[in-house]
């Protein structure tokens with residue numbers, strides 16, 4: 001892969017990382033507000049609990065993605081960014097443009113999903 005392509009993908013990763021960090025911060029603040037509201041108003045307890053559950057599952061996803069992005073950024077720093085971690089073939093620039101933190105090429109990803117992992 002050309003270094004210019006890698007640079008562009010790294011910038012994309014850094015932008016996404018910032019966005020996710022912001023989202024998590026916001027979600028955490030909302031959760032804190034909800035927790036406070038629950039103490040103050042017993043009547044809304046059930047509704048708030050449902051919202052908290054939805055929020056925390058979104059947050060879990062974001063934390064997971066953030067980890068994958070940081071991992072990809074580390075690989076870019078050490079020069080390991082680009083090849084599939086399963087078969088060693090290039091992941092492919094088109095795939096990386098859509099998902100710059102992809103670890104596997106599309107072939108490995110699909111056989112992964114078929115096997116239920």
Ligand SMILES: [Zn+2]
Nearest residue numbers: 084087105108
């Ligand atoms: Zn592969």
